[in-house]
Amino acid sequence: MDDTKLFPQLKETVCLKPMAGYALAHGHHPSQIQMLDPSHAFFLSLCDKGLLPPQIAFIYGQTFGLKDVDAHSQIDQLLSKYRHFLNFDTTPVPRERFSPQEFLYRADPSALDLATFGKWPVPAGISITLTFSCNFRCSYCYQDNRQRSDRRWSLSKCLELLDEAADWGVVFAGFTGGEPTIFNGWLELLERTLTRGMIPVFTSNGTVIGTDPDIALRLKDAGMEEVTISLDVCSPELHDQVTRTSGHFPKVVDAIRFLRAAGIRVLIKSVLTPMTQHAVQETIDFLVDLGVGGIGISYMESGAINSAANCAPNVTPEELSRVRDRIEQKREQYSHLCNIEPPEDANKLWTETDWYPCGGMISGMSIFPSGDVSVCDKMHGVKAFTLGNVFDAGLKEIWNSDAFARLCERATDPEVVDSDCAICSKLHLCRTSCFVDSFNVTGSYFGKDPSCGGPFLN
Ligand SMILES: C[S@@+](CC[C@H](N)C(=O)[O-])C[C@H]1O[C@@H](n2cnc3c(N)ncnc32)[C@H](O)[C@@H]1O
Ligand code: SF4
Numbered sequence: 001m002d003d004t005k006l007f008p009q010l011k012e013t014v015c016l017k018p019m020a021g022y023a024l025a026h027g028h029h030p031s032q033i034q035m036l037d038p039s040h041a042f043f044l045s046l047c048d049k050g051l052l053p054p055q056i057a058f059i060y061g062q063t064f065g066l067k068d069v070d071a072h073s074q075i076d077q078l079l080s081k082y083r084h085f086l087n088f089d090t091t092p093v094p095r096e097r098f099s100p101q102e103f104l105y106r107a108d109p110s111a112l113d114l115a116t117f118g119k120w121p122v123p124a125g126i127s128i129t130l131t132f133s134c135n136f137r138c139s140y141c142y143q144d145n146r147q148r149s150d151r152r153w154s155l156s157k158c159l160e161l162l163d164e165a166a167d168w169g170v171v172f173a174g175f176t177g178g179e180p181t182i183f184n185g186w187l188e189l190l191e192r193t194l195t196r197g198m199i200p201v202f203t204s205n206g207t208v209i210g211t212d213p214d215i216a217l218r219l220k221d222a223g224m225e226e227v228t229i230s231l232d233v234c235s236p237e238l239h240d241q242v243t244r245t246s247g248h249f250p251k252v253v254d255a256i257r258f259l260r261a262a263g264i265r266v267l268i269k270s271v272l273t274p275m276t277q278h279a280v281q282e283t284i285d286f287l288v289d290l291g292v293g294g295i296g297i298s299y300m301e302s303g304a305i306n307s308a309a310n311c312a313p314n315v316t317p318e319e320l321s322r323v324r325d326r327i328e329q330k331r332e333q334y335s336h337l338c339n340i341e342p343p344e345d346a347n348k349l350w351t352e353t354d355w356y357p358c359g360g361m362i363s364g365m366s367i368f369p370s371g372d373v374s375v376c377d378k379m380h381g382v383k384a385f386t387l388g389n390v391f392d393a394g395l396k397e398i399w400n401s402d403a404f405a406r407l408c409e410r411a412t413d414p415e416v417v418d419s420d421c422a423i424c425s426k427l428h429l430c431r432t433s434c435f436v437d438s439f440n441v442t443g444s445y446f447g448k449d450p451s452c453g454g455p456f457l458n
């Protein structure tokens with residue numbers, strides 16, 4: 001059907017947020033966030049009022065003083081550029097989710113440029129490692145839980161960090177660990193995140209949530225829509241082996257049940273290991289039966305220095321390929337019930353067209369119980385990647401400090417980076433990508449990312 005006869009609607013899951021000199025469009029996960037020119041957010045805000053594209057073009061043209069023909073051509077381009085945020089309907093659905101007036105301010109092109117080649121003016125998200133402690137000892141864990149917390153690390157300090165992040169315009173607040181539910185006050189932190197209008201990103205092993213159905217109800221009351229629970233297997237015996245503990249499996253299953261009963265969407269994160277690969281189809285059946293909304297199965301990544309992940313056996317390329325096929329079958333079988341994500345093919349190297357570097361360093365901050373702020377959850381204690389400490393300075397000050405600029409210089413210095421990266425045309429956007437994976441393979445944080453098939457010379 002002719003697009004001019006369809007009513008574009010901003011997807012229910014997409015939010016728009018005005019920022020200084022730019023705007024944000026985002027979903028419920030940090031991977032779904034995009035910086036926009038405010039006028040583009042203005043356009044998206046008009047895609048919810050039951051207007052046809054020619055009517056949107058009229059309003060857009062009048063607002064920005066454009067000739068008719070230019071307004072129509074710009075709206076055509078914007079419809080195509082932001083298609084992933086839109087649905088199209090044949091009947092109008094007049095409703096107002098975002099006020100177009102909120103996006104009538106001048107863009108600051110330097111903010112958008114800086115975000116591409118430097119860092120975001122305000123991080124899209126912060127990730128707080130609430131504690132290094134954990135009641136599990138998962139065979140594959142990427143964290144080094146022998147690290148120390150500062151004695152000043154407390155609930156009040158974490159609440160202060162959340163308030164500071166919210167005032168600054170941060171969208172996502174992640175809570176991880178160790179096991180975050182072991183930290184006294186974790187529920188209050190989620191509540192504060194929600195009352196301050198940020199989106200919590202929360203992953204837990206489920207053992208505390210599974211002890212009391214009231215926890216899930218309290219989360220629901222606070223407005224929590226989604227929780228991620230880590231579970232790799234569907235039998236108590238295997239769960240004991242993977243987590244190197246005893247008897248916790250029923251609590252994890254109860255956590256899923258309690259959250260579902262409270263009306264919270266449950267996502268599952270599973271890690272593929274030689275121990276769990278044979279049970280993957282049964283595990284998917286079991287989880288779908290429990291009513292989970294999504295299952296993300298990942299290949300075991302390398303981890304922090306001294307983490308279990310770096311000494312654990314991994315699946316072979318052939319095994320991975322076979323398991324991916326089995327997961328693919330289940331994905332099709334359950335496509336109407338649950339979103340199943342198979343692990344990426346770890347042996348496929350990036351090409352020029354599917355190159356996808358880590359953007360963590362430029363759009364997020366990882367804060368640890370020592371107070372240190374780093375570019376990644378796996379890099380506590382790595383001095384060269386520590387940008388500051390929250391007991392000495394505020395988040396904003398740390399983000400804008402010289403430490404970031406110095407690190408960025410090193411990550412793009414041909415004298416420092418791998419010789420392939422030094423000649424690669426993508427270096428200033430890529431900064432050699434995953435520092436941890438590079439370190440674990442090459443012994444240098446600025447080695448070429450092991451997933452990369454570069455250098456790319458165009
Ligand atoms: C480090 S844990 C911390 C939160 C909590 N203790 C949990 O397990 O959910 C965060 C997530 O990372 C995943 N994870 C841990 N080690 C991993 C590895 N080596 N590769 C991929 N994912 C891993 C866990 O399964 C979990 O979903
Ligand atoms: S993956 Fe989570 S539950 Fe397992 S040891 Fe690591 S922090 Fe603990």
Ligand code: SF4
Pocket residue numbers: 355357420421422424425426427430431432433448449452453454455456
């Ligand atoms: S060669 Fe280096 S800089 Fe270029 S894309 Fe690969 S990892 Fe990034």
